[in-house]
Amino acid sequence: MSLDQLSPEQQTAVLNVRKRVIEAIGRNMNLYGIPLSTGHLYGLLFFADKPMTLDEMGMGMKMSKTSMSTGVRTLLDMKMVNKVWEKGSRKDLYEVEYDWYQTFTDFFAIKWRKAVEGNILVLKRSIKEMNKYLTEDIDPALRSVLEEDIHKMNEAAKYYSWLDRLIDAMENGDIYDLVPKEE
C-alpha cells in the first residue's frame, strides 16, 4: 500500500517520523564507514513498500541517478540490499535485506575478513623476515631491537587470529548461543 492514497497531512505526518528514523539509520551506517547519503538511501529503501528502481530512488532522494547507481552498488556489495527480478520490467529493482542480523554478520565477513587475513599474512611475513636477521653473531643492540619487534608482531598476529575466529562465530551463527536474538 503506497503513501499517495493518503491525504497530504497524513503523508507529511508519516514522512516526518520516517525521516527521523532514516536520519538515525544513516548516522549509524556512517559509523561503519558508509557515506551518510548512502545511509539515507538505505533508509528510503527500508520504508519502501515495494522494490524500487534507480529513478524512483533519485526522486525520493532528490539526487542524480548516477549517485543512486553508486550508492546502491555500495549497499549491494555489503549485501545490505538485494536485487529483485520482476517480469515485465527491464529496470533493475532493489529492496533492503530486512534480516539485520544477517546484514551485520555479512558486514564482518565482507569488510573485515579480508583485512584481517591480509594483516595476518603481512605480520607472518614480517616476523619471518626479521627472524632472518636474527643470526648467532649479531650485534646485541640489534638483537634486542629485533626480538622486541618480533614479540610485538607475534602478539598482534594472535589478536588478529582471535578476530578471525570471532568472525567465524558470526558467520556460522555460534554468536547467537552467547547472545540470543530474543531477549
Place this chain on the structure above:
Amino acid sequence: MSLDQLSPEQQTAVLNVRKRVIEAIGRNMNLYGIPLSTGHLYGLLFFADKPMTLDEMGMGMKMSKTSMSTGVRTLLDMKMVNKVWEKGSRKDLYEVEYDWYQTFTDFFAIKWRKAVEGNILVLKRSIKEMNKYLTEDIDPALRSVLEEDIHKMNEAAKYYSWLDRLIDAMENGDIYDLVPKEE
C-alpha cells in the same frame, strides 16, 4: 634499546619491515573510520621502544605538531594510546595500549554503544508516535501503512537491542567464553 645504535643498513632493513606492518595497521584502522595518517601514527607508537612526545612523533611522521596533537587525541579518545607520566619531563608522553583485545572492546563500547542506544530511543519514540495515529476510525490505507512501518521499526529495535547485548558481552569479557583468546 633504540635504533640509532645500529648501522645505517641495519636501520633501513628494520625500518622497511616496520613500514610494511605500519601500512597494514593503518589500512586496518582506516576500516574503523580512523584517518590513515592517524593509523600510521599509531603504527609509529606501536614500534616505539619508549613513550613518545609530540615533537618526536612529528619527526617520525614528518608532519606538524598540530597534526600529532589532534591525531593523538583521537587515539586517546578511543583508548588506543595512553598518556604516560614521567618525572623530570614536562612534555606529555604517549604509548600505545598493547592489549588489543581491550582496544577492540573499548572501540565498541565507545563508538557503538552511544549510537546503538540512541537509535533504540529514536525507534521507540517513533513507534509510539505512529501508534498515536493508529486510531479506531482510521482510513484503512493509512492503517496499513502505519502497521507496516511499525512492524519494521519493531524489528529494527529488536536488532539494536541484540547489538546492545553483544556489546555487553564484549565489555564484560563473556565473548572470550565463546571465542577464547588462545587458540
Place this chain on the structure above:
DNA sequence: TAGAACGTACAGAAAAAACTGAACGAATAG
C-alpha cells in the same frame, strides 16, 4: 615574577571524497 617551553584553538590551504551531467554501450521493444 619574568621568561621559556609546552599543548591546543583557529583560520586558511591542500587533499580527498562525494556528487553531477553528458556520453556511451548493452539490451529490449516495436
Place this chain on the structure above:
DNA sequence: CTATTCGTTCAGTTTTTTCTGTACGTTCTA
C-alpha cells in the same frame, strides 16, 4: 533493423575532511 530505454563510465565541480602555521593561554623554571 532501428529507436528507445537502461545502467554505468568518466571528467569536471562542489563539498568535506585533513593538514599546516601562527597565535594564544598555561605551566613550569630559574
